[in-house]
Amino acid sequence: MSAEPATEQTAGAAAAATALRRRRWPLITMVVALSMVVAGGVSFAVVEQLRKDVTLDVDGELVSVTTYADTVDDVLAEENVRVGSNDEVTPAAGDELRDGAVVEVRYGRELTVETDGEEQDVWVTALDAAGALAARATRADQGRLGPAGAAARATLPIRLDAEQPVALVVGGDETVVDDGATTLSELFEAESVEIDADDRVHVDRIEAAAPGDPTVRVVVQVVDVEKVTKTKKIAFDTVTKKDPDRYSDKGSTVSREGKDGERTIVKRVTRVDGEVESREKVSNKVTTKPVDEIVVTGTKERPEPEPAPADSGSSSSSSSGSSSSSSSSSGSSGGSSGGSAPAGVWGQLAQCESGGNPSTNTGNGYYGLYQFSLPTWQAVGGSGLPSDASAAEQTKRAKILQQRSGWGQWPHCASKLGLL
Numbered sequence: 001m002s003a004e005p006a007t008e009q010t011a012g013a014a015a016a017a018t019a020l021r022r023r024r025w026p027l028i029t030m031v032v033a034l035s036m037v038v039a040g041g042v043s044f045a046v047v048e049q050l051r052k053d054v055t056l057d058v059d060g061e062l063v064s065v066t067t068y069a070d071t072v073d074d075v076l077a078e079e080n081v082r083v084g085s086n087d088e089v090t091p092a093a094g095d096e097l098r099d100g101a102v103v104e105v106r107y108g109r110e111l112t113v114e115t116d117g118e119e120q121d122v123w124v125t126a127l128d129a130a131g132a133l134a135a136r137a138t139r140a141d142q143g144r145l146g147p148a149g150a151a152a153r154a155t156l157p158i159r160l161d162a163e164q165p166v167a168l169v170v171g172g173d174e175t176v177v178d179d180g181a182t183t184l185s186e187l188f189e190a191e192s193v194e195i196d197a198d199d200r201v202h203v204d205r206i207e208a209a210a211p212g213d214p215t216v217r218v219v220v221q222v223v224d225v226e227k228v229t230k231t232k233k234i235a236f237d238t239v240t241k242k243d244p245d246r247y248s249d250k251g252s253t254v255s256r257e258g259k260d261g262e263r264t265i266v267k268r269v270t271r272v273d274g275e276v277e278s279r280e281k282v283s284n285k286v287t288t289k290p291v292d293e294i295v296v297t298g299t300k301e302r303p304e305p306e307p308a309p310a311d312s313g314s315s316s317s318s319s320s321g322s323s324s325s326s327s328s329s330s331g332s333s334g335g336s337s338g339g340s341a342p343a344g345v346w347g348q349l350a351q352c353e354s355g356g357n358p359s360t361n362t363g364n365g366y367y368g369l370y371q372f373s374l375p376t377w378q379a380v381g382g383s384g385l386p387s388d389a390s391a392a393e394q395t396k397r398a399k400i401l402q403q404r405s406g407w408g409q410w411p412h413c414a415s416k417l418g419l420l
Helices: 003-050 072-078 129-136 184-190 313-333 344-354 374-379 391-405 411-416
Strands: 052-058 061-067 088-090 102-106 109-115 118-124 144-146 166-170 173-177 200-205 216-221 223-234 238-247 252-256 261-272 275-288 293-300
Touching: 052 072, 061 072, 072 102, 129 144, 129 200, 129 216, 223 275, 344 391, 344 411
Parallel strands: 052 102, 166 216, 238 293
Antiparallel strands: 052 061, 088 102, 109 118, 109 144, 144 200, 166 173, 200 216, 223 261, 252 293, 261 275
């Protein structure tokens, strides 16, 4: 029973509140609407103030951009332009972005600069090689630009000259290429320039002879490297050896012929544009050893010849008579050499060797009654030619030889006469 009044009061309060809200809604709606109109006008004005029209110059490529970015960093991020520590941004990346600004981005590229033969890797942000060389012209390390990598795949990550033609020198011959706004590899392909791993490539700056002439020159030095082989004779030496078993009067003899050797020299010759730049010794070896010539000389002395055996009794008389007769005969006949051939065994030996003619000279190197060679004749004390000596002198020397060396000095006739 008591809950009902409370319910009614509550329902009444709720109805009153609803009515109040209904009465206030149009006002609130009107106020909100009015506020939105006013706020919208103000926001539009603010937005218009934040809007900026800027130009992005990314490595020479121009793009117009409308942005609400506050800083240079922001607009680069919006346009997906990434920059690194070696790149250059103007205005600076953290600077405030202004309407109408030109944001310039220059990417850094690592190039090799050669100065006085020394190479150094540097980073440049120029648009082309002409700009890079011009920028370095004010520095102490001014030099030439070298391509990256081996010459056979020579590249330069930058255009040569965006505004001017370029000079191209290959093997000393120069041409002018009208379009310099190209890379190094594109230039070689267009001009059919083939480069191998030995060739040298560099880019340098030149003074234009007239307006419009090249200020950049691409130089290709054609390098040829070859191995040159030469041989040089090595003369043999002569070695003398003594033979104790060889008679000294027989002179010397060559027991082994000498042969020259050979030395081979290999050099690496480098030619640049056809001119010899250097010669480097690669090897120097004896490829064939010389062979010494061996000359043998005897040291053995000949023994004194044994005396001839004496004839017995009648034989002596007969020999004596014969000798007397022979002496008488020789005295009457004489001879150009003074004296006739000896009697007895020596006469028989002389008859066999030379026909008993003391002046025999057959032209074969043997002379006189006993066919002495000149060295043997001299070895037993003879002088001049044996054929010019008397028969008695020749017999005297023959006996000395026989005493030293035996009958074997006349092997054929001594054997024939039964003396061996």
